[in-house]
Amino acid sequence: MSHLTWETFEAWVRQRHGTSDQMHLVRTTTLTGDMQLTGDEAVDFIDRCFAAFSIDPGDYSFDRYFLGEGFNLIEVIHMALSKKKRVKYERTPLTLGMLYQAALDGKWNCARLEALGAAPEQDTPPDGGQSG
Numbered sequence: 001m002s003h004l005t006w007e008t009f010e011a012w013v014r015q016r017h018g019t020s021d022q023m024h025l026v027r028t029t030t031l032t033g034d035m036q037l038t039g040d041e042a043v044d045f046i047d048r049c050f051a052a053f054s055i056d057p058g059d060y061s062f063d064r065y066f067l068g069e070g071f072n073l074i075e076v077i078h079m080a081l082s083k084k085k086r087v088k089y090e091r092t093p094l095t096l097g098m099l100y101q102a103a104l105d106g107k108w109n110c111a112r113l114e115a116l117g118a119a120p121e122q123d124t125p126p127d128g129g130q131s132g
Contacts, residue, residue, distance in 0.1 A: 006027070009099075028095055029097075032093065064110065
């Protein structure tokens with residue numbers, strides 16, 4: 001979907017997520033931190049985004065970016081006491097820029113999309129700008 005503009009994508013995000021015009025959405029906006037999308041809401045949002053913009057899921061995995069729902073007091077205590085346990089719960093931040101680029105590419109590619117973090121304000125061709 002290479003004709004997609006950031007403005008169109010942002011409007012879709014605002015409509016689907018119910019984000020007010022007051023919230024500043026940029027490509028570095030994270031789904032879990034900034035937009036507070038977790039659990040079933042995150043699954044629904046991602047599924048709708050992939051469908052709306054014809055994104056092939058490729059190597060996308062929910063568990064790479066989001067924690068499952070539920071609260072376990074024992075786990076919380078273990079996390080407070082164990083760095084190893086905390087690392088188990090760390091997730092790669094998923095940004096609007098990653099979703100937007102996947103929509104432009106038509107496919108989710110973890111390595112490519114996570115590497116865009118260094119230059120999130122650019123639309124990068126799927127070949128990484130190597131052609132032409």
